[in-house]
Amino acid sequence: MIWCRFQRGETIGYGRVVDDEVIEVEGSPVTAPDYNPKETGTTYALGEVRLLAPIIPPMLYAAGPNHRGHVEGMARRRGAEPNYPKFPEPNFRSVHAIIGAEANIVVPADSTGAVQPEGQLAVVLGKHARKVSSRDEALDCVFGYTIGNDISERVWQGGDRTMFRGKNCDTFKPLGPWIVTGLPYDGFRIIVRHNGEVWEDFTSAEQIWDVPTWIMELSKYTTLHPGDVLWMGTQGADGDMFPGDTIEVEISGIGTLRNYIVAE
Amino acid sequence: MIWCRFQRGETIGYGRVVDDEVIEVEGSPVTAPDYNPKETGTTYALGEVRLLAPIIPPMLYAAGPNHRGHVEGMARRRGAEPNYPKFPEPNFRSVHAIIGAEANIVVPADSTGAVQPEGQLAVVLGKHARKVSSRDEALDCVFGYTIGNDISERVWQGGDRTMFRGKNCDTFKPLGPWIVTGLPYDGFRIIVRHNGEVWEDFTSAEQIWDVPTWIMELSKYTTLHPGDVLWMGTQGADGDMFPGDTIEVEISGIGTLRNYIVAE
Numbered sequence: 068m069i070w071c072r073f074q075r076g077e078t079i080g081y082g083r084v085v086d087d088e089v090i091e092v093e094g095s096p097v098t099a100p101d102y103n104p105k106e107t108g109t110t111y112a113l114g115e116v117r118l119l120a121p122i123i124p125p126m127l128y129a130a131g132p133n134h135r136g137h138v139e140g141m142a143r144r145r146g147a148e149p150n151y152p153k154f155p156e157p158n159f160r161s162v163h164a165i166i167g168a169e170a171n172i173v174v175p176a177d178s179t180g181a182v183q184p185e186g187q188l189a190v191v192l193g194k195h196a197r198k199v200s201s202r203d204e205a206l207d208c209v210f211g212y213t214i215g216n217d218i219s220e221r222v223w224q225g226g227d228r229t230m231f232r233g234k235n236c237d238t239f240k241p242l243g244p245w246i247v248t249g250l251p252y253d254g255f256r257i258i259v260r261h262n263g264e265v266w267e268d269f270t271s272a273e274q275i276w277d278v279p280t281w282i283m284e285l286s287k288y289t290t291l292h293p294g295d296v297l298w299m300g301t302q303g304a305d306g307d308m309f310p311g312d313t314i315e316v317e318i319s320g321i322g323t324l325r326n327y328i329v330a331e
Numbered sequence: 332m333i334w335c336r337f338q339r340g341e342t343i344g345y346g347r348v349v350d351d352e353v354i355e356v357e358g359s360p361v362t363a364p365d366y367n368p369k370e371t372g373t374t375y376a377l378g379e380v381r382l383l384a385p386i387i388p389p390m391l392y393a394a395g396p397n398h399r400g401h402v403e404g405m406a407r408r409r410g411a412e413p414n415y416p417k418f419p420e421p422n423f424r425s426v427h428a429i430i431g432a433e434a435n436i437v438v439p440a441d442s443t444g445a446v447q448p449e450g451q452l453a454v455v456l457g458k459h460a461r462k463v464s465s466r467d468e469a470l471d472c473v474f475g476y477t478i479g480n481d482i483s484e485r486v487w488q489g490g491d492r493t494m495f496r497g498k499n500c501d502t503f504k505p506l507g508p509w510i511v512t513g514l515p516y517d518g519f520r521i522i523v524r525h526n527g528e529v530w531e532d533f534t535s536a537e538q539i540w541d542v543p544t545w546i547m548e549l550s551k552y553t554t555l556h557p558g559d560v561l562w563m564g565t566q567g568a569d570g571d572m573f574p575g576d577t578i579e580v581e582i583s584g585i586g587t588l589r590n591y592i593v594a595e
Contacts, residue, residue: 126425131493156495159423161390163553175552197501229395231420236552237461288439288500289427 070096070211071245072167073116080107080116084245087113097122097193097210097294102248120167120242121213122191124296127165127240128157128285129187129217133275133300137185140303145225155276155284157297160217161235168244168324174310175236176331178220182308185217185301186259186316188271190278191246192295199286205279208291211248212255214316214324215298216241241316241326242296252278256319259305262312269302334360334475335509336431337380344371344380348509351377361386361457361474361558366512384431384506385477386455388560391429391504392421392549393451393481397539397564401449404567409489419540419548421561424481425499432508432588438574439500440595442484446572449481449565450523450580450588452535454542455510456559463550469543472555475512476519478580478588479562480505505580505590506560516542520583523569526576533566 069084072095081096081104082089089111092104099105132138132152142149166172174182193210217234218241224233252271259267271277276284281297308314310330317323333348336359345360345368346353353375356368363369396402396416406413430436438446457474481498482505488497516535523531535541540548545561572578574594581587 126427152492156491156493158493158495159425161423161553163390163556227420228416229420229422231422232552237554288496289425290501292427 068248069245070121070248072119072121074119075111075116079119082111084113089113089116095122095294097191102193102210118168118244120165121244121246122294122296123162123165124294125292126295127160127162128295128297129160130155130281130298130300131158134269134273134302135275136269136273136302137300144221152275155281157285158230160240160298164235164237164240165242166238166240166326167242168326170241170326171238171329172218172241172314172326173238173329173331179222180307180309181221182328183219183221183305184259184261184266184308184314184316185219186257186267187215187217187301188255188257188299188318189213189215189242190297190299192291192297193293194291195293196291197286199283202279202283205282206252208282209252209278210293211246212250212321213243213246214318214321216314216316216324216326217298217301241324243324244322247321250320254319257302258317259303260315260317261306261308266305267301267303271299273302274299332512333509334385334512336383336385338383339375339380343383346375348377353377353380359386359558361455366457366474382431382433382508384429385510386558386560387426387429388558389556390559391424391426392559392561393424394419394545394562394564395422398533398537398566399539400533400537400566401564408485416539419545421549422494424504424562428499428501428504429506430502430504430590431506432590434505434590435502435593436482436505436578436590437502437593437595443486444571444573445485446592447483447485447569448523448525448530448572448578448580449483450521450531451479451481451565452519452521452563452582453477453479453506454561454563456555456561457557458555459557460555461550463547466543466547469546470516472546473516473542474557475510476514476585477507477510478582478585480578480580480588480590481562481565505588507588508586511585514584518583521566522581523567524579524581525570525572530569531565531567535563537566538563
């Protein structure tokens with residue numbers, strides 16, 4: 068199933084997408100009993116609503132370096148040897164930086180210009196869980212999958228003490244266009260297109276640690292909550308984006324997350 | 332005024348604390364019109380309720396090194412020269428790690444034992460704001476103040492790639508006991524007591540950057556949201572805590588945040 072969050076006029080709603088229609092439901096499916104929110108009886112044409120990020124999570128986790136290609140590309144950028152992660156440990160991203168599909172990514176006026184995309188598989192968790200001890204139990208915690216673009220200002224990312232402005236400026240966390248349930252965790256192809264040109268084309272099979280491993284590792288130290296989102300990392304280290312550019316992340320079985328670069 | 336969040340039986344409520352009573356209100360004061368939620372008509376004796384963390388913020392920001400003493404103490408620990416921060420940039424903490432006063436801090440079974448306190452002033456924001464351009468406007472964004480204890484596993488903090496398990500294990504973020512409004516931002520004395528012995532005794536005047544400066548700097552890149560919480564950093568680098576210990580952070584005009592160390 069495909070679940071979206073949308074805006075129509077002043078109202079924000081949730082819905083199930085079927086063909087070109089949105090069947091409105093009462094509240095988020097993630098926290099509804101059996102993931103099955105009641106229908107309101109209202110249906111909209113998909114073109115009548117503006118899709119928002121499908122969820123604003125309590126915690127947005129980022130796997131960070133979870134593809135060898137990204138570790139190697141970032142090392143080349145620094146002129147250093149690649150430093151592969153030793154075990155899965157996440158960083159956090161600001162939930163206030165989340166925007167939906169078709170929204171603008173705003174480059175801060177004082178940016179150095181090194182604003183780059185990172186197309187990522189995004190895992191939406193659906194359950195409270197701690198000390199998850201098997202891969203099956205981990206996968207049972209997954210509500211569905213969507214797409215993230217971990218926009219990064221590389222000079223700030225490399226030079227600052229924290230990743231606050233390097234990764235978390237307002238609009239730097241595109242998420243969407245919707246959440247798809249029932250997909251296998253290991254069969255995704257991820258394509259990043261800059262102004263229509265393919266910048267990255269990789270698969271979830273190239274992850275250093277896969278979805279169930281990450282869920283088990285996170286839950287060793289923290290309780291997973293329904294609605295938490297985990298971004299699974301990207302493959303490449305790409306070029307800079309400038310105002311006027313269009314950036315797309317397409318993931319097989321999910322859809323395309325398209326956003327536009329604008330100046331502040 | 333003093334605002335709390337509490338549990339009584341299965342119910343979670345909010346209230347205003349007056350002497351030894353809690354006057355229950357409808358929902359959080361932070362998001363109520365004019366910070367003035369309606370009273371429900373019910374009053375409890377303070378002893379009848381269990382105080383919870385007064386707020387679960389959308390984003391929990393930590394100033395990190397914001398006192399020279401802390402930068403110097405952590406440098407001595409590493410045998411390195413102190414590396415003072417160049418400008419105010421926050422890190423993020425997990426909101427899932429938040430607990431209230433009188434709750435247990437659980438030391439993970441695989442901890443190295445280097446679990447230490449960091450008593451901190453906690454600023455609760457009350458408004459949406461971006462590009463805050465004056466100190467007066469910044470202070471107008473403050474709803475009130477409470478107390479944080481930034482529990483840190485120093486070996487994990489120093490050796491891991493991220494601060495995930497070093498700072499964000501379940502129960503590692505005590506916050507409370509309540510939020511006090513109407514206090515000046517620069518007049519706080521902060522005392523950390525370990526089993527009754529004073530480990531730290533410092534003031535907010537020793538901060539490298541003060542509350543309005545932090546609010547202005549954060550808002551350069553991110554929109555502040557009502558309920559966001561900013562921890563202002565600590566002075567010392569203290570000793571280890573072990574199961575059976577009691578840790579208290581007292582801040583003048585606010586109260587005392589007391590928690591107990593237990594083994595997993």
